[in-house]
Amino acid sequence: MRFLHAADLHLDSPLRSVALRDPDLAGRLHDASRQVLARIVxxxxxxxxxxxxxxxxxxxxxVPDVATRTVLARALGRLGAAGxxxxxxxxxxxGLLDPARYGALGDSVFLLDADRPSVEIGAATIHGTSHSGGPETRSLLPRYPAPVPGRINLGLMHCSPDGTRGHDPYAPCAVSDLLEHGYDxxxxxxxxxxxxxxGDRALVVMPGIPQGRHIRESRGGSVTLVRIDGEGPQAEELPVGLVGFREVSxxxxxDDTQTARLxxxxxxxxxxxxxxxxxxxTLAGPGAQPFAAGAGDARHALSELAAEIGELYLDRVRVAPDLSVPDDAAAGDLVALMRLEAGTAGFREEAARMLSDLRDALPPEARDAIDDDTLEGLMADGLAAVAARLSMARSE
Incomplete structure (x- = not known):
């Protein structure tokens, strides 16, 4: 048998933090989530x-609006018409989705929850349970029935396998327990x-987000084709994303001229x-420093170039700070000591904890403004500011 496995479409995600920086990009990503659904179908x-x-x-x-619900109903209806x-x-x-809001999604759509934990599709029995709105702090696995003998068994679960870092600790579960449960x-x-x-006869797959929404989701853009036969389950990653995310330095x-730099x-x-x-x-090197002279200069210059190339959107433009040590011996020693301290495990762990606390305090839609590389940038900028201030004090 063959199945197509997808998750986390997040249809019509509000993308508020993206919209604040670039309304055109927010609109493009909004449309992309719907277009990716069509590609999946x-x-x-x-x-x-x-x-x-x-x-x-x-x-x-x-509580998706009627337009978003209609997009899904039409897409799944097209699948149903194809059998x-x-x-x-x-x-x-x-989790609070009312499946009957605006009418049922169709006879070919099966929502698994506590009232209907399993459904038979051909030679397969598919099991699942749905989130009910409240926080899920324990594994959902005890809610899943035992595998049905003589049939292919599949499980659908929305969870944090082995307490995955970087996400809300929703429904944590051990992968080893999933592999030993008896499902294919x-x-x-x-x-x-x-x-x-x-495992020996089982496969567990997290397919990734089909269409990323920000730079921290650059590893998304795919769904998974599953084949299950006498040789066991096999999975194939299939790209579906329409808009990619990349970082470039x-x-x-x-000694370049302005024209050569551009x-x-x-x-x-x-x-x-x-x-x-x-x-x-990230613009780096001695030739990058002129772009840091005025607020927005680097982004403005790169926006013009991106518009000429076409289909490029700028998430952020950063000028790497000048980390040169002041000529003054005492000031240079101080900066060197600060740089050494900033590299210690204790300092970095404490700084990372403070940054994590700050991120957790932000609204969910704004958390992508602080990602894994933010700490490195803040530390580099801080050291550069100290070095620059010491150099200025020496010249005064």
């Missing part, structure tokens, strides 16, 4: 799968980066683009 029909499996967070909240059923569960984002395949959702875990020598930047942007692409750019 096309793939399911093209590969003639036995069912589409959606492992939670189809919507970004529990392909859809089996889904609710995740932590759409576990279709997971919740973590937005793809992962696989294989462009080194600018100090050419070098344009080449760097062009080389990083793969279709519609959102870029986070």
């Amino acid at each position: 096309d793939l399911a029909i093209e590969r003639r799968v036995d069912a589409l499996l959606l492992a939670g967070d189809v919507f970004d909240n529990g 392909i059923p859809t089996v889904l569960i609710r995740g932590n984002h759409d 395949y576990w279709a997971l959702g919740h973590i937005h980066a793809r992962q696989e875990w294989r 462009i080194d600018l020598p100090g 050419h070098r930047i344009a080449d760097g942007l062009r080389g990083a683009a793969e279709g519609p692409t959102v870029l986070r750019v």
Whole structure:
């Protein structure tokens, strides 16, 4: 049998923090989530799968508007007309979803929850449970029935396998427990980066987000095609994302002319683009410092170049600070000591904890403003500011 496994579509995610920086990009990503759903349906029909499996967070909240609900109903209706059923569960984002709001999604759509934990599709029995709106702090596995003898058994679960870092600790579970439960395949959702875990006869897959929404979701953009036969389960990653996310660093020598620098930047942007692409750019080297002279200068210059290349969006543009040590011996020793301290495990752990506390205090839609590389940038900027201030004090 063949199944197409997807999760975390987050249809019509509000993208508030992106919209504040770039309304055009927010609109492009909003449209992309719907277009990716259409691509998933096309793939399911093209590969003639036995069912589409959606492992939670189809919507970004529990009360999608009628337009968003209509997009999903029409897409799954097209699958149903092709003889392909859809089996889904609710995740932590759409846990309060009322399946009857605006009318049922269709006879070919099966929502698994406490009232209906299993459904039979051909030779397979698919099991699942849905989030109910409250926090899930314990494993959901005890709610899943034992495998049905003589049939292919699949489980849909929205969870944090082995307490995955960087996500809310929703429904933590041990991968080893999933592999030993007796199912042939576990279709997971919740973590937005793809992962696989294989046992002797079982396979656990987190497919990743089909369409990333910000730079921290650069590892998304895929769904998983599952084949289960006498040889056991096999999984194939299939790309579906329409807009990619990449980080690029462009080194600018100090002896370049302005024209040469712009050419070098344009080449760097062009080389990083793969279709519609959102870029986070760092300008480094002595030639980058003039771009730091005025607020917004670097972004303005790069926006002009990106517009000429086409289908490039700038997430952020950062000028790497000048970390040169002041000539004054005492000041240089002080900066060197600070740099040494900033590299110690204790300092970094404490700084990371403070940054994590700050991120947790932000609204969920704004948390992507602080990601894994923010700490490095803050520390570098702080050291550069101290070095610059010491140099100024020496010259006064």
